[in-house]
Structures are given as structure tokens and as C-alpha cells.
Amino acid sequence: MGQSKPFRPIALVVEDDPIQREMIALLLEETNYDVIQCEDAETAELALKNRHPALxxxxxxxxxxxxxxxxxxxxxxxxxxxxxxxxxxxxxAHALPDGVTFFAKPFYPVELIREVSPGRRH
Structure with missing residues (x-):
């Protein structure tokens, strides 16, 4: 019998700059997420509906x-x-919906790690 993998929540990263997208994905993987990367919102919309990410x-x-x-x-x-x-x-330009966190670019990686760490919930 194979060992079962522990559950890892899915994070969806949507960024058209491949270097920034990869950096964010690596940070999230280190913070115990499985990551789906998309460069556009249209592809990300499909992932939202089919993969049900947590972030x-x-x-x-x-x-x-x-x-x-x-x-x-x-x-x-x-x-x-x-x-x-x-x-x-x-x-x-406009107020973000309730519960949405805004990060001004550039931001320090530790800020993202702190925000998505387990137990942190808004």
C-alpha cells in the first residue's frame, strides 16, 4: 500500500510576470500549499470552478x-x-471587497508568508 499524502490546500496564483508568479508560487509551496499558476484571469476562472482553491x-x-x-x-x-x-x-482605485487583503508591489516575501500561514484568517 502506498502512503497517503497529507492534505495541502490549493492556492491559485494569477500573475502575468512569470518571474513574480514563480516566486510567489515557491513561497506558497514552502508554506504548505499546492499551487496552480495562471498568467490570465480567464484561465484562473476555470481553475476556480474546477479545483476549488483555498487561496x-x-x-x-x-x-x-x-x-x-x-x-x-x-x-x-x-x-x-x-x-x-x-x-x-x-x-x-476603488475600495476592495470585504476580506480582501491588498499588497503593494514590491513587497517582502515574509509579508506574504505571514499572511498565509496556517491559523491566520480574516
Whole structure:
């Protein structure tokens, strides 16, 4: 019999810059998440519906038709309790939905690790 793997929550990382996306994914994997990486919101929307992540980390500006904020709205419809972190080099133009955490780019990796550590819940 094979050993069963311990449950690891899924994090969805949506960032069109491949270096930043990979860095965030590595940080989350070290924090005990399985990570799905997407470069656009349209692909991420499919992952939201099919993989049911516990965490969404998205940039505001993305390639494609949808922005990261559009994706957040979709994510809230799919799972109202989903933990969401929005990142951008610019402050948000409008108030973010309740429970959404904003990270201004660039941010220190330890900030992300602290935010997503087990037991931390908003």
C-alpha cells in the first residue's frame, strides 16, 4: 500500500510576470500549499470552478480581457469565503471587497508568508 499524502490546500496564483508568479508560487509551496499558476484571469476562472482553491493571489493588471479585480468578483460568486490577496504597484482605485487583503508591489516575501500561514484568517 502506498502512503497517503497529507492534505495541502490549493492556492491559485494569477500573475502575468512569470518571474513574480514563480516566486510567489515557491513561497506558497514552502508554506504548505499546492499551487496552480495562471498568467490570465480567464484561465484562473476555470481553475476556480474546477479545483476549488483555498487561496487566491492575483495581480490587478493581467493580460487578457479580465482584470484581477474582475477575477475577485468571480471568485466571490464561486466561493464567498475564499481568502483573497490582491497585488499591484498602484493603490486600488476603488475600495476592495470585504476580506480582501491588498499588497503593494514590491513587497517582502515574509509579508506574504505571514499572511498565509496556517491559523491566520480574516
Amino acid at each position: 487566491l493571489v492575483t495581480d490587478v493588471s493581467l493580460v487578457g480581457e479580465m482584470t484581477g479585480l474582475d477575477l475577485v468578483e468571480c471568485a466571490r460568486r464561486v466561493n464567498p469565503s475564499l481568502r483573497v490577496i490582491v497585488m499591484s504597484g498602484q493603490p486600488p
